[in-house]
Amino acid sequence: VLPVPGAPAVADTEDMDREGAETYLRLLAETVLRGSPAAAAEPGPPGTSRMMVVGHALIAVGALDPDVTEEILADFWLAVSMRQLHGEPGQPVTAAQWLSQGRAAPPRKPRPGAPPTAPPESAPPGADADQERSARFVPVGLTVPFRSGAISGELCLMSFARTGAGARFVAAWGVRSPSLELQSGFQHPGLIPFDEFTVTDDRGARYQLDHTPGSDLEWPNLIGLSPDPPQNIRWLDVAAPYRQAVRVDLRPAGDAAPASVSDTTLSPGEHLLVMLAERLLTWTPGFPRSGRLAGPPAGPWRAMTAGFGDIIAALEAADVLSPLSPVPARLATLCASLDLNGHGIAVPPARHLPEPWLSLLAHYQRRRPDPAQLRDGYAALAASLPELDGIRLTLLGLQHTQGNSALHVLAQGRTPEPRPGPLDIDLSFPLSIWLRDSGGRWHAARQDRCHRAGRESTIRLRLVPPLTRPVDWVEVLAGGRSAEVRATLPLHWRYPS
C-alpha cells in the first residue's frame, strides 16, 4: 500500500437525492423482511443492524430526516413483530431506543416541506458571531504548587479561554497522596482541592475555581472561574493555600496559528466514510493483538463494519457519493489491513492510502510497542485555526499523562445536533483531526470528553497512538468537507516536579 499521490479532488455531489435515500432504506427493509439465514441469526429483530447503520449514515449526511428514519424503522419493527407473533419471541427494540429521543412510537405529525435536518440551537446569529470574535485565548504554561492536608501536587495551567460561555482554564493536575505516587489527575480527580484555591484579578476581584463546567470527575482539565470575570482584566493571581500566588498574564492574547488552507471538496458521503475509517483506526488499539490485528467478536464495531457495503450503496442512492469516488476502495484496503472480513464493499481495494492512515497502520503492525520515553507533562497552547466548515477550532493545550496523550480544543460555530447511533461517530464534531509529530509519526485525535454550551464545545481529544517522545513541534491537520487546514505549532514541554 502506497501513500496517496496528491490526493485528487473528487466531484462534489451537493444536490442530494433525499427521495433516493428514503427509497433505499425502504427497499432495504423489503430485502431484510424477505429474510436470509444470516439476518435471522442476529440478535434482536432480524436485520436490525443493517437497517440501523444505514439509517444512521443517511441521517449523518443530512439525506434523511431523523423523524422519517424513525418512522421507517418503527414500521419495519412493526412488520417484523407481526410476523413473529407466533414465532420465536424477539428482543423488543424500539426506534426510540436507538434514536435516544425517548418516544415510544413514531409521532404522526404533518411535516410537508420540513427541512431535512433539525436546525441547531437557535440563537441570534449576529450575537454569537460577535461573541466568537471577542473571545480571548491565552497560552499560560505555569505551574501552581499546592498542599492540602496530606495531599500535595501541582496545578498546571495550559491555557486561558474566555468566550461567550464564560472564562476557564484548561489545566492538568499532578496529585500526590501518602498512598499514591504522583498521579496526574486522570485517575484520582476526587483528591483535587478545587475550592481551596483563590484567584484574584488586577482590580482585586476574587474568583473561585469551578469544576462544574464539564461536570465530570474524570475530566478535571476544564476549570471555570466563578463569577465570570470582566472581559478586559490584565492578569489573574492564582494561589494555593499558604502559598505565594502565581500571576497569569492575560494580555498577550493567542494569535491565529500560521496555517495553510487547501480545498478538499469531499462529498458528504466521502466525508462520512473518512470519519468511519478514522473511527476504525482509533478503535483498534483497544483490542488484543495476536500476531496480526484481531477485531472483537461482536459489538458495534462488527455491526458497523458489516454494514459498509450497505452504507456505500445508500450514499450512492442518495447522490452524496459518486460511484467514481476512491474512498470506498481505500476503506476496503483499510479493512483488509485490519483483517476485517465481511465488510461488503463491492469495489476492489485501492493501492494507495492517505499518509496518516499508513502511519497508524505501520504503528499497529510493529511487533513491539515503542518504549515510552515521554514523562508526564504538558505544553501550553492557544492557537486558533482558520474556520473550517463553519467551525472555528482553537487548540488549548497538549498533555501527556500515564502513557496517554490528549489535545484540548475548543470548537465554536454552528455544529449539527449530536445524534447517537450505531455508527459511534460524533455528528456534532464533524472534523477529522490528526497530529504529525516532529519525528514524522501521525497521531489520530479521537474525541474522549466533550462539554457543549450553546454554539461551542470544549473537547478533550485522545491521541492514537499516544506520543512517545518529547517532540519539539507538531503539525496539526484538521480536515472538513470543504477544506483542510495545516498548522505547525512549536511545543515547550513542562513537567510537574
Next chain:
Amino acid sequence: VTRVPNEPWYTPLPPCETTVPCGQGRHVIRWEAGQLRLASHADPEAELVLAALGGQKARCVEIAEAWGRHVADLTVLTVWPRDPAAGIEVGWDDVDAAGQADQGGWAVPRHGAMRLASPPTAAIAMAAARRRRYQQEAGQASQRRLDMLSLLALGTGFQVRLSGQVAAAYAGRLDEPDEHGRNVRSVLTAALSGRLAPVAERWLGIDPDQVEASLHQEPGWGSVELAGHGQQRRLLVSLPAWWLARVWACGLALTGRHLVVAVEGACWPDARVLALRAPGAEPVSLSAHGSDGPPGSVDTPHWEI
C-alpha cells in the same frame, strides 16, 4: 400502449367474507365492491352514537372504524403481507390479548413524592404536559397496533383487499406527500419491489434479491428486462403504481405462467389482461377466468388463461 381503465380497481375481485366474535356470537363481515359491510349491524352509525353516550361498542363496529382509519394509511403497505400465500396469521385471541394489555395503561416514569417548601408550579405544569403528551403518543401507538392486529385477523382475503385500497388511494398522486408527510413514491416503490419479488421468483425462478423494481410514470404499461449473468443477473421491472391494486391485489400477478402487467377490463369472474410470457417480450392481450380457490386455500381468487 395501455391506458388506466376508468372502472374501479377492484372489478376483477369477488366479494369475500369472514366471521368475527362480536358480543355473544359470531357476526359476518363482508367486503364487496370496495366497501366493508356489517351484515349483523343494520345501523352502525347509530351504534356509534350510542357508544359515545356510554354504551358498549360492538367489535364489528370497531373493525369498521379501524378499516376506515387505515384505508389510506401507507403503513399498511409496509407492514401487510407481500405475498398472499404467506399471509400474516393473527387470531382473535391475539387481538384480545393485545387489548387487555393496553387496558393496563402505559407505564409513565414516576418519582417518589418529595416535600418542597414552595411547590414549583411551572415545573409541575411542564411535567404534567409531558405526561399528557407521552400518554397521548402511547395511546395512539397502542390504538394503531390494535387496529393492525384486528384488521390482520380478518384474514388474507381482507389483507390483500386493504392493500389494494391503500395503493389505489395513492397511485394517482405520487408527487404529493401523504397526510403525515411521507414520500408516497418511496413507499410505493418499496411496496412494488416487495410484492413483485416473490412473483418473479415463481415466474422465472430468479432470486428475489435480484429483482429491481421501479415505478413507471410514463404512458404505457412499463418494461420488464433481464440483464447480466450469474450473481450479476438482474430482472429490471418498471410498472405503474396501479399494478399493485389492479393486478397484485386482485390475484392476477402470475396467471397461466404469464406476468400480468395490466388489466384492460374486468368483471368478476372474467378479465382481459396484458401479460408477458418472458422478460423482454411484447405483452399480449389475454382473457382470464377466475374461480374461488380450492377449499382451505387462501381467500384470493385463482385465475386461468
